[in-house]
Amino acid sequence: MGIEFTAIDFETANGFRGSPCAVGLSKVRDGRIVDEAHWLMRPPAGHDHFDWRNVRIHGISPEMVAAQPRFGDLFPEIGAFIGDDVLVAHNAAFDMGVIRSGQEVSGIAGPAYNYSCTVVLSRRNYSLPSYSLPFVAEAAGVPLVNHHDAVEDARACAGIMIDIARMNNAGSLEELASIQRLPLSTQDAYVPGMNEVSKATRGALARGAAAVRTGPSGWPDEGLNPPANGAADPANPLYGQTVVFTGTLGMPRPQAKERAAWLGAQPASTVTRRTTVLVVGDGFVASDLRNGRVTGKARRVLDLHERGQRIEVLSEAEFLQMTEGRWPVDSP
DSSP states (O other): OOSOEEEEEEEESSSSTTOEEEEEEEEEETTEEEEEEEEEOBOOTTSOOOOHHHHHHHOOOHHHHTTSOBHHHHHHHHHHHHTTOOEEETTHHHHHHHHHHHHHHHTOOBOOEEEEEHHHHHHHHOOOSOOSHHHHHHHHTOOOSSTTOHHHHHHHHHHHHHHHHHHTTOSSHHHHHHHHTOOOEEEOOBOTTTSOOOHHHHHHHHHOTTOOOOSOOOOOOOOOOOOOOTTSOTTSTTTTOEEEEESOOSSOHHHHHHHHHHTTOEEESSOOTTOOEEEEOTTOOTTHHHHTOOOHHHHHHHHHHHTTOOOEEEEHHHHHHHTTOOOSOOOO
């Protein structure tokens, strides 16, 4: 039967995971992509505000989806394409969260899914300064021209998983999980009215769609480094990491540290031999590592990486995806 799964990638209208505006899927059979699907969609009602920062990332505007069905109307087709497959995504906690929050705010049921994350697996199988999808796709020999085009990202994710399975001589995802000692994760089925809604959805409902503020918050003092939450979910890509922040994000640095610690990461204030993740603000994207647009801490990371220390560099957007976060402020 060989390697088989469906790779999935969502783009969202704003910082809430339950605001999908596009999805791409790549179906793999016997280690080859055999089918693909892509949909534009309107996010669920009440959560369809388009944040300009999301639009800047993926290029999808409200006008582009105005005539499209909403997520709740499209989900039966999306689910039919997935079938009983294991889902694979790059930062799978985000994409699985999109499915769950989208179901919750749309009031629709959904099945359970087993899934695997290529960010987590990539950290174990490649040595890179960033595990952003373009960096890992290049390492895997997978073409990726239009990053944040949902179907291209899903195709790249599929290629990465195929390459990792090949590197490990694994004949199935289950065998790969055994070799890597990283069991497949499971997202339980959702039935409206019977299952409690997720934390991300509770937060979105409490804030309301009108909770859009203006004006940058800037960085206050470095703040304390709270202890990592030992009871956090080990499947989250930040679990067990030592995280340092640099540059200006849209939230106070102590708040960013609290978010990371809650998910099982240990925040720190300076880059050392213990550092495993650096989160860079100031509009940083992974390609900046190649053109030199980096902070002093990021340059220190690149130096350590050349000496053999494995440190991952994340953008603010990637950090927010991993922490179920929203853009804290909507700048003018």
